[in-house]
Amino acid sequence: MDNIKLKLSEDFLKEEVRNDYTVSPEMKKVWAVELDLLDQLDRVCQKYDIPWYLSGGSLLGAVRHQGYIPWDDDIDLMMYRKDFERLCEVASQEFTEPYFFQTEETDTGSIRGHAQLRNSATTAILKSEEYFHYQFNQGIFIDIFPLDNVPDDPEERQAFVKSVNQLKHRARQFYNYCNGYPNKNLSGLKQFLLYTKFFFEKKKSGGRNIYYDRFAKEITKYDDQATQEVMMVMLGTEKCCWKREYVANPVRVPFELLSLPIPKDYDPLLTKQYGKWNIFVRGGSLHGSVIFDPDKSYKEYLK
Template identity: 50%
Template structure:
């Protein structure tokens, strides 16, 4: 995208100073959004702004001043349709899922710019080989049970599978940390987990590079695909994100910085669900808990330093 030079200037919004460096990160994410929007329009894929991006679109007509990411959501059918045309994103753009980039294991999609760096701080030391350019998140919306106990059981089971998928990958690719356990604790571990390592090795021989826990996650996440009550970004595992499927409707495009962005028809209900009194300005923080950004250096160069 060709953004005006004025966009990159430092400014103050809502008593918060936005640096020119943050504006450069925003520009990369706006460009990624532009790519996503083009592909979705080309293939008649419906999607909506989500989370802080939705709040920013409605309340700020752009980024929340202290936010550094963009989130989008779409129903599972549209998500799978987008995955099927992922090859249309050309370099430096990369559509990342576990299928296109094994080991990323987000259980949602990220559209990345491969010529930049956007590494989650808690993953920096791992030096994972998958693409870690600056990204925007794309979450599939899946049906979940209306009964709370059944829903929590369902979502927690998926959360455990996602964690096991991460552990399986890390263990079998040399990224797992080896705890230093001695004395009594070593004996306790041997008694209670006598075949843990051999169990993982056995699984690896059976499945090879295919992660059995991710496979099970994919099979179970659409268990309630014929239901029509509530939907969730299940990859986040947060029951407060449960939404009534009637909230979405036909997306309406609203101003976001210098572009137009689709939001749900009944966005007010969603924002109330997410944030309560969302009109009240409350200083928040990024959901990722910190990210290393560089708009000039590709992630693989950064990791090789």
């Protein structure tokens, strides 16, 4: 594969049966691109002493499979907010073509609320976004989630997460209506009212997405408080909220062709998120359906 730097073993791209599931050569190519992205991220994080951890299905895969869960097609990782911000600071000088470090600040309209490291020579278009033909980078990616302090009280935490996600939803609406991507499911009157509202708000703000600014401020509102709980807030689920002491002490474990960090005390994280995580249960990607092409740039699909 010419669009990655990671050296692959001779057999890596071959079709393979893992846990009674057939992994196709095409999916192996997607894995290879993602592993290359992981390798690049790890290089930068080691250079700047930025701690990070595999999370979600990637953490489960590392512990249970020493690599990918056979039916998984994505990579998730997490780091504390201060480390996330440090990574954002150095990203532009460290990730060069074909790699692209995507946040709302580097690629307006992506509005993920977290970062994605992408390979611009490939394609990973979410089916849920295919209709819009967004022009932001849609290469194959890995997800980089910041961990934020959240209220220790469950009801207060739930209200906080709801507020954050409402602002993110509004930020997406604002971008869509200000850039010609309306919601086709709304009536003409509702479309007109939203267009009018966002037009004047955009004019008043000098073009800035005021809702994204509010979202970015809201999600970090507890980061200067000594909470016991931390959370990947963008996922919006209690299953991704843990005691701070559990997300600590990185240890490296095998993950396919690489050696990658996970929390030393990983069992409480996996148990909360998956229950009996040692039992194989066929699942799917958090992203739902994705149009993958490891050999062609997303730009070809947007023509």
